[in-house]
Amino acid sequence: MIRLLLLLLLALPMAVRAAPAPVPVAAAADLRLALPPLVRAHQRASGAVFQLSFGSSGQMVQQALNGAPFQLLLLADASHADRLAAGVPGTERRPYALGRLALVATRASGITDLASLKAAIRAGRIRHLAIANPAHAPYGVAARAVLTGLGVADRAPLVLGENVAQALSFVASGAAEAGLVALPLALAASGQSTAPLARAAGGGLLVVPVPPALHPPLVQTLVLMPGASPGARGLAAQLTGPQGRAALRAAGFGLP
Structure with a gap:
Protein backbone atom coordinates (compact mmCIF):
# COMPACT_ATOMS: atom_id res chain seq x y z
CA MET A 1 0.00 0.00 0.00
CA ARG A 100 -25.05 45.02 -35.35
CA LEU A 101 -26.72 47.58 -33.10
CA ALA A 102 -30.26 47.32 -31.72
CA LEU A 103 -32.73 49.48 -29.88
CA VAL A 104 -33.99 47.55 -26.86
CA ALA A 105 -36.81 48.83 -24.68
CA THR A 106 -39.08 47.63 -21.90
CA ARG A 107 -42.65 46.97 -22.94
CA ALA A 108 -43.88 49.59 -20.45
CA SER A 109 -41.76 52.36 -21.95
CA GLY A 110 -44.00 52.85 -24.99
CA ILE A 111 -40.89 53.01 -27.20
CA THR A 112 -41.33 50.93 -30.32
CA ASP A 113 -38.78 52.29 -32.81
CA LEU A 114 -36.18 55.01 -33.27
CA ALA A 115 -38.84 57.61 -34.07
CA SER A 116 -40.65 56.99 -30.78
CA LEU A 117 -37.31 57.00 -28.93
CA LYS A 118 -36.54 60.40 -30.44
CA ALA A 119 -39.98 61.71 -29.45
CA ALA A 120 -39.66 60.35 -25.91
CA ILE A 121 -36.28 61.99 -25.42
CA ARG A 122 -37.47 65.35 -26.77
CA ALA A 123 -40.59 65.24 -24.58
CA GLY A 124 -38.60 64.24 -21.49
CA ARG A 125 -40.59 61.02 -21.10
CA ILE A 126 -37.51 58.84 -20.70
CA ARG A 127 -35.35 59.01 -17.60
CA HIS A 128 -32.51 56.67 -18.53
CA LEU A 129 -31.14 55.50 -21.88
CA ALA A 130 -28.41 52.87 -21.57
CA ILE A 131 -25.41 52.68 -23.89
CA ALA A 132 -21.87 51.35 -23.51
CA ASN A 133 -19.29 53.95 -22.55
CA PRO A 134 -18.06 55.51 -25.81
CA ALA A 135 -14.70 56.24 -24.21
CA HIS A 136 -13.64 52.61 -24.62
CA ALA A 137 -16.56 50.61 -26.09
CA PRO A 138 -17.13 50.57 -29.88
CA TYR A 139 -20.86 49.92 -29.43
CA GLY A 140 -21.03 53.10 -27.36
CA VAL A 141 -19.46 55.05 -30.22
CA ALA A 142 -22.02 53.56 -32.61
CA ALA A 143 -24.90 54.35 -30.24
CA ARG A 144 -23.77 57.95 -29.88
CA ALA A 145 -23.62 58.27 -33.68
CA VAL A 146 -27.24 57.08 -33.92
CA LEU A 147 -28.34 59.62 -31.31
CA THR A 148 -26.45 62.35 -33.16
CA GLY A 149 -28.23 61.40 -36.37
CA LEU A 150 -31.57 61.63 -34.55
CA GLY A 151 -30.64 65.08 -33.29
CA VAL A 152 -30.96 64.16 -29.60
CA ALA A 153 -27.37 63.36 -28.58
CA ASP A 154 -27.20 66.40 -26.27
CA ARG A 155 -30.60 65.72 -24.66
CA ALA A 156 -30.50 61.95 -24.16
CA PRO A 157 -30.41 61.01 -20.44
CA LEU A 158 -27.56 58.54 -20.80
CA VAL A 159 -26.50 55.92 -18.31
CA LEU A 160 -23.19 54.35 -19.32
CA GLY A 161 -22.26 50.71 -18.97
CA GLU A 162 -18.65 49.61 -18.73
CA ASN A 163 -19.40 47.44 -21.75
CA VAL A 164 -22.38 46.66 -23.97
CA ALA A 165 -23.46 43.68 -21.85
CA GLN A 166 -23.74 45.88 -18.76
CA ALA A 167 -25.67 48.48 -20.75
CA LEU A 168 -28.18 45.80 -21.71
CA SER A 169 -28.45 44.65 -18.09
CA PHE A 170 -29.64 48.14 -17.12
CA VAL A 171 -32.61 47.77 -19.47
CA ALA A 172 -33.31 44.14 -18.58
CA SER A 173 -33.40 45.02 -14.88
CA GLY A 174 -35.67 48.05 -15.41
CA ALA A 175 -33.01 50.55 -14.34
CA ALA A 176 -33.26 52.10 -17.82
CA GLU A 177 -36.33 52.29 -20.03
CA ALA A 178 -34.35 51.74 -23.23
CA GLY A 179 -30.88 51.23 -24.61
CA LEU A 180 -28.81 51.01 -27.77
CA VAL A 181 -26.84 47.80 -27.47
CA ALA A 182 -25.46 44.84 -29.43
CA LEU A 183 -28.12 43.05 -31.46
CA PRO A 184 -26.92 39.50 -30.56
CA LEU A 185 -27.20 40.22 -26.83
CA ALA A 186 -30.54 41.99 -27.26
CA LEU A 187 -31.98 39.04 -29.19
CA ALA A 188 -30.76 36.71 -26.48
CA ALA A 189 -32.34 38.79 -23.71
CA SER A 190 -35.66 38.82 -25.53
CA GLY A 191 -35.56 35.10 -26.31
CA GLN A 192 -35.56 35.76 -30.06
CA SER A 193 -32.07 34.53 -30.92
CA THR A 194 -31.28 31.17 -32.47
CA ALA A 195 -27.81 31.15 -30.92
CA PRO A 196 -26.95 28.37 -28.44
CA LEU A 197 -27.83 29.28 -24.83
CA ALA A 198 -29.61 32.46 -25.94
CA ARG A 199 -33.04 31.49 -24.65
CA ALA A 200 -31.76 31.19 -21.10
CA ALA A 201 -31.79 34.98 -20.72
CA GLY A 202 -35.58 35.23 -20.63
CA GLY A 203 -37.93 37.63 -22.43
CA GLY A 204 -40.05 40.74 -21.96
CA LEU A 205 -37.99 43.19 -24.03
CA LEU A 206 -38.74 44.78 -27.37
CA VAL A 207 -35.82 44.55 -29.82
CA VAL A 208 -35.57 46.65 -33.01
CA PRO A 209 -32.46 46.24 -35.21
CA VAL A 210 -30.82 49.56 -36.07
CA PRO A 211 -29.94 50.04 -39.77
CA PRO A 212 -26.14 49.78 -40.09
CA ALA A 213 -26.07 52.91 -42.24
CA LEU A 214 -26.92 55.00 -39.14
CA HIS A 215 -23.55 54.44 -37.47
CA PRO A 216 -19.90 53.81 -38.41
CA PRO A 217 -19.32 50.17 -39.34
Whole structure:
Protein backbone atom coordinates (compact mmCIF):
# COMPACT_ATOMS: atom_id res chain seq x y z
CA MET A 1 0.00 0.00 0.00
CA ILE A 2 2.78 2.40 0.95
CA ARG A 3 4.62 1.51 -2.25
CA LEU A 4 1.51 2.31 -4.30
CA LEU A 5 1.11 5.68 -2.59
CA LEU A 6 4.75 6.54 -3.31
CA LEU A 7 4.30 5.66 -6.97
CA LEU A 8 1.21 7.85 -7.16
CA LEU A 9 3.02 10.77 -5.54
CA LEU A 10 5.92 10.41 -7.95
CA ALA A 11 3.54 10.35 -10.90
CA LEU A 12 1.58 13.43 -9.78
CA PRO A 13 4.07 16.09 -10.97
CA MET A 14 4.21 14.38 -14.37
CA ALA A 15 0.40 14.54 -14.62
CA VAL A 16 0.40 18.21 -13.65
CA ARG A 17 3.06 18.99 -16.24
CA ALA A 18 1.11 17.13 -18.89
CA ALA A 19 -2.05 19.23 -18.41
CA PRO A 20 -2.28 21.89 -21.13
CA ALA A 21 -1.94 25.48 -19.97
CA PRO A 22 -5.08 27.54 -20.63
CA VAL A 23 -4.83 29.90 -23.60
CA PRO A 24 -5.84 33.43 -22.47
CA VAL A 25 -8.43 34.94 -24.82
CA ALA A 26 -9.97 38.41 -24.50
CA ALA A 27 -13.35 38.85 -26.17
CA ALA A 28 -15.73 41.75 -26.74
CA ALA A 29 -18.78 41.64 -24.50
CA ASP A 30 -21.14 41.12 -27.45
CA LEU A 31 -19.64 37.60 -27.80
CA ARG A 32 -20.62 36.57 -24.28
CA LEU A 33 -23.28 34.12 -25.52
CA ALA A 34 -22.06 33.21 -29.00
CA LEU A 35 -18.42 32.43 -28.19
CA PRO A 36 -18.51 29.85 -25.34
CA PRO A 37 -20.25 27.10 -27.39
CA LEU A 38 -17.71 27.56 -30.18
CA VAL A 39 -14.86 27.36 -27.70
CA ARG A 40 -16.23 24.22 -26.05
CA ALA A 41 -16.56 22.52 -29.43
CA HIS A 42 -13.01 23.50 -30.36
CA GLN A 43 -11.70 22.27 -27.03
CA ARG A 44 -13.27 18.86 -27.57
CA ALA A 45 -11.81 18.64 -31.07
CA SER A 46 -8.32 20.02 -30.35
CA GLY A 47 -7.60 19.26 -26.70
CA ALA A 48 -6.61 22.89 -26.12
CA VAL A 49 -8.00 24.72 -23.08
CA PHE A 50 -9.05 28.38 -23.15
CA GLN A 51 -9.49 31.04 -20.49
CA LEU A 52 -12.05 33.60 -21.65
CA SER A 53 -12.28 37.20 -20.46
CA PHE A 54 -15.10 39.46 -21.65
CA GLY A 55 -15.16 43.25 -21.59
CA SER A 56 -14.99 46.42 -23.65
CA SER A 57 -12.51 46.42 -26.51
CA GLY A 58 -10.73 49.57 -25.38
CA GLN A 59 -10.12 48.24 -21.89
CA MET A 60 -8.86 44.88 -23.16
CA VAL A 61 -6.48 46.52 -25.63
CA GLN A 62 -5.10 48.69 -22.84
CA GLN A 63 -4.59 45.60 -20.69
CA ALA A 64 -2.72 43.92 -23.55
CA LEU A 65 -0.55 47.01 -24.02
CA ASN A 66 0.19 46.90 -20.30
CA GLY A 67 1.41 43.32 -20.55
CA ALA A 68 -1.68 41.14 -20.04
CA PRO A 69 -0.80 37.71 -21.52
CA PHE A 70 -3.67 37.50 -24.02
CA GLN A 71 -2.76 35.39 -27.04
CA LEU A 72 -5.93 36.18 -28.97
CA LEU A 73 -8.18 39.23 -28.77
CA LEU A 74 -11.62 39.29 -30.38
CA LEU A 75 -12.39 42.99 -30.60
CA ALA A 76 -15.61 44.79 -31.53
CA ASP A 77 -14.07 47.09 -34.12
CA ALA A 78 -11.00 47.59 -36.28
CA SER A 79 -9.75 50.83 -34.70
CA HIS A 80 -8.85 49.16 -31.41
CA ALA A 81 -7.12 46.36 -33.30
CA ASP A 82 -5.10 49.01 -35.16
CA ARG A 83 -4.17 50.69 -31.88
CA LEU A 84 -2.94 47.39 -30.46
CA ALA A 85 -0.94 46.63 -33.62
CA ALA A 86 0.70 50.07 -33.44
CA GLY A 87 1.86 49.34 -29.90
CA VAL A 88 2.85 45.70 -30.37
CA PRO A 89 4.74 44.93 -33.59
CA GLY A 90 4.17 41.53 -35.12
CA THR A 91 0.45 41.14 -34.42
CA GLU A 92 -1.85 39.55 -37.01
CA ARG A 93 -5.29 41.01 -37.69
CA ARG A 94 -8.32 39.81 -39.59
CA PRO A 95 -12.06 40.63 -39.53
CA TYR A 96 -14.40 37.95 -38.21
CA ALA A 97 -17.83 39.61 -37.92
CA LEU A 98 -19.82 42.78 -38.47
CA GLY A 99 -21.35 44.17 -35.30
CA ARG A 100 -25.05 45.02 -35.35
CA LEU A 101 -26.72 47.58 -33.10
CA ALA A 102 -30.26 47.32 -31.72
CA LEU A 103 -32.73 49.48 -29.88
CA VAL A 104 -33.99 47.55 -26.86
CA ALA A 105 -36.81 48.83 -24.68
CA THR A 106 -39.08 47.63 -21.90
CA ARG A 107 -42.65 46.97 -22.94
CA ALA A 108 -43.88 49.59 -20.45
CA SER A 109 -41.76 52.36 -21.95
CA GLY A 110 -44.00 52.85 -24.99
CA ILE A 111 -40.89 53.01 -27.20
CA THR A 112 -41.33 50.93 -30.32
CA ASP A 113 -38.78 52.29 -32.81
CA LEU A 114 -36.18 55.01 -33.27
CA ALA A 115 -38.84 57.61 -34.07
CA SER A 116 -40.65 56.99 -30.78
CA LEU A 117 -37.31 57.00 -28.93
CA LYS A 118 -36.54 60.40 -30.44
CA ALA A 119 -39.98 61.71 -29.45
CA ALA A 120 -39.66 60.35 -25.91
CA ILE A 121 -36.28 61.99 -25.42
CA ARG A 122 -37.47 65.35 -26.77
CA ALA A 123 -40.59 65.24 -24.58
CA GLY A 124 -38.60 64.24 -21.49
CA ARG A 125 -40.59 61.02 -21.10
CA ILE A 126 -37.51 58.84 -20.70
CA ARG A 127 -35.35 59.01 -17.60
CA HIS A 128 -32.51 56.67 -18.53
CA LEU A 129 -31.14 55.50 -21.88
CA ALA A 130 -28.41 52.87 -21.57
CA ILE A 131 -25.41 52.68 -23.89
CA ALA A 132 -21.87 51.35 -23.51
CA ASN A 133 -19.29 53.95 -22.55
CA PRO A 134 -18.06 55.51 -25.81
CA ALA A 135 -14.70 56.24 -24.21
CA HIS A 136 -13.64 52.61 -24.62
CA ALA A 137 -16.56 50.61 -26.09
CA PRO A 138 -17.13 50.57 -29.88
CA TYR A 139 -20.86 49.92 -29.43
CA GLY A 140 -21.03 53.10 -27.36
CA VAL A 141 -19.46 55.05 -30.22
CA ALA A 142 -22.02 53.56 -32.61
CA ALA A 143 -24.90 54.35 -30.24
CA ARG A 144 -23.77 57.95 -29.88
CA ALA A 145 -23.62 58.27 -33.68
CA VAL A 146 -27.24 57.08 -33.92
CA LEU A 147 -28.34 59.62 -31.31
CA THR A 148 -26.45 62.35 -33.16
CA GLY A 149 -28.23 61.40 -36.37
CA LEU A 150 -31.57 61.63 -34.55
CA GLY A 151 -30.64 65.08 -33.29
CA VAL A 152 -30.96 64.16 -29.60
CA ALA A 153 -27.37 63.36 -28.58
CA ASP A 154 -27.20 66.40 -26.27
CA ARG A 155 -30.60 65.72 -24.66
CA ALA A 156 -30.50 61.95 -24.16
CA PRO A 157 -30.41 61.01 -20.44
CA LEU A 158 -27.56 58.54 -20.80
CA VAL A 159 -26.50 55.92 -18.31
CA LEU A 160 -23.19 54.35 -19.32
CA GLY A 161 -22.26 50.71 -18.97
CA GLU A 162 -18.65 49.61 -18.73
CA ASN A 163 -19.40 47.44 -21.75
CA VAL A 164 -22.38 46.66 -23.97
CA ALA A 165 -23.46 43.68 -21.85
CA GLN A 166 -23.74 45.88 -18.76
CA ALA A 167 -25.67 48.48 -20.75
CA LEU A 168 -28.18 45.80 -21.71
CA SER A 169 -28.45 44.65 -18.09
CA PHE A 170 -29.64 48.14 -17.12
CA VAL A 171 -32.61 47.77 -19.47
CA ALA A 172 -33.31 44.14 -18.58
CA SER A 173 -33.40 45.02 -14.88
CA GLY A 174 -35.67 48.05 -15.41
CA ALA A 175 -33.01 50.55 -14.34
CA ALA A 176 -33.26 52.10 -17.82
CA GLU A 177 -36.33 52.29 -20.03
CA ALA A 178 -34.35 51.74 -23.23
CA GLY A 179 -30.88 51.23 -24.61
CA LEU A 180 -28.81 51.01 -27.77
CA VAL A 181 -26.84 47.80 -27.47
CA ALA A 182 -25.46 44.84 -29.43
CA LEU A 183 -28.12 43.05 -31.46
CA PRO A 184 -26.92 39.50 -30.56
CA LEU A 185 -27.20 40.22 -26.83
CA ALA A 186 -30.54 41.99 -27.26
CA LEU A 187 -31.98 39.04 -29.19
CA ALA A 188 -30.76 36.71 -26.48
CA ALA A 189 -32.34 38.79 -23.71
CA SER A 190 -35.66 38.82 -25.53
CA GLY A 191 -35.56 35.10 -26.31
CA GLN A 192 -35.56 35.76 -30.06
CA SER A 193 -32.07 34.53 -30.92
CA THR A 194 -31.28 31.17 -32.47
CA ALA A 195 -27.81 31.15 -30.92
CA PRO A 196 -26.95 28.37 -28.44
CA LEU A 197 -27.83 29.28 -24.83
CA ALA A 198 -29.61 32.46 -25.94
CA ARG A 199 -33.04 31.49 -24.65
CA ALA A 200 -31.76 31.19 -21.10
CA ALA A 201 -31.79 34.98 -20.72
CA GLY A 202 -35.58 35.23 -20.63
CA GLY A 203 -37.93 37.63 -22.43
CA GLY A 204 -40.05 40.74 -21.96
CA LEU A 205 -37.99 43.19 -24.03
CA LEU A 206 -38.74 44.78 -27.37
CA VAL A 207 -35.82 44.55 -29.82
CA VAL A 208 -35.57 46.65 -33.01
CA PRO A 209 -32.46 46.24 -35.21
CA VAL A 210 -30.82 49.56 -36.07
CA PRO A 211 -29.94 50.04 -39.77
CA PRO A 212 -26.14 49.78 -40.09
CA ALA A 213 -26.07 52.91 -42.24
CA LEU A 214 -26.92 55.00 -39.14
CA HIS A 215 -23.55 54.44 -37.47
CA PRO A 216 -19.90 53.81 -38.41
CA PRO A 217 -19.32 50.17 -39.34
CA LEU A 218 -18.39 47.82 -36.54
CA VAL A 219 -15.86 45.62 -38.33
CA GLN A 220 -15.14 43.18 -35.54
CA THR A 221 -11.49 42.23 -35.77
CA LEU A 222 -9.42 39.52 -34.13
CA VAL A 223 -5.79 40.03 -33.15
CA LEU A 224 -3.27 37.22 -32.76
CA MET A 225 -0.44 38.36 -30.55
CA PRO A 226 3.20 37.61 -31.47
CA GLY A 227 4.08 34.05 -30.51
CA ALA A 228 0.43 32.99 -30.24
CA SER A 229 0.14 29.28 -29.54
CA PRO A 230 -1.30 26.72 -31.97
CA GLY A 231 -4.38 26.64 -29.72
CA ALA A 232 -4.97 30.37 -30.18
CA ARG A 233 -4.42 30.11 -33.92
CA GLY A 234 -6.75 27.14 -34.12
CA LEU A 235 -9.53 29.03 -32.34
CA ALA A 236 -9.05 32.00 -34.69
CA ALA A 237 -9.35 29.64 -37.66
CA GLN A 238 -12.46 28.06 -36.15
CA LEU A 239 -14.10 31.44 -35.66
CA THR A 240 -13.45 32.55 -39.23
CA GLY A 241 -14.25 29.15 -40.76
CA PRO A 242 -17.63 27.82 -41.92
CA GLN A 243 -18.82 26.66 -38.47
CA GLY A 244 -17.82 29.88 -36.76
CA ARG A 245 -19.40 32.06 -39.43
CA ALA A 246 -22.64 30.07 -39.30
CA ALA A 247 -22.79 30.39 -35.51
CA LEU A 248 -22.10 34.14 -35.62
CA ARG A 249 -24.76 34.67 -38.26
CA ALA A 250 -27.29 32.70 -36.18
CA ALA A 251 -26.47 34.86 -33.17
CA GLY A 252 -27.29 38.06 -35.06
CA PHE A 253 -23.90 39.20 -36.33
CA GLY A 254 -23.22 40.25 -39.88
CA LEU A 255 -20.34 38.67 -41.76
CA PRO A 256 -17.39 40.49 -43.37
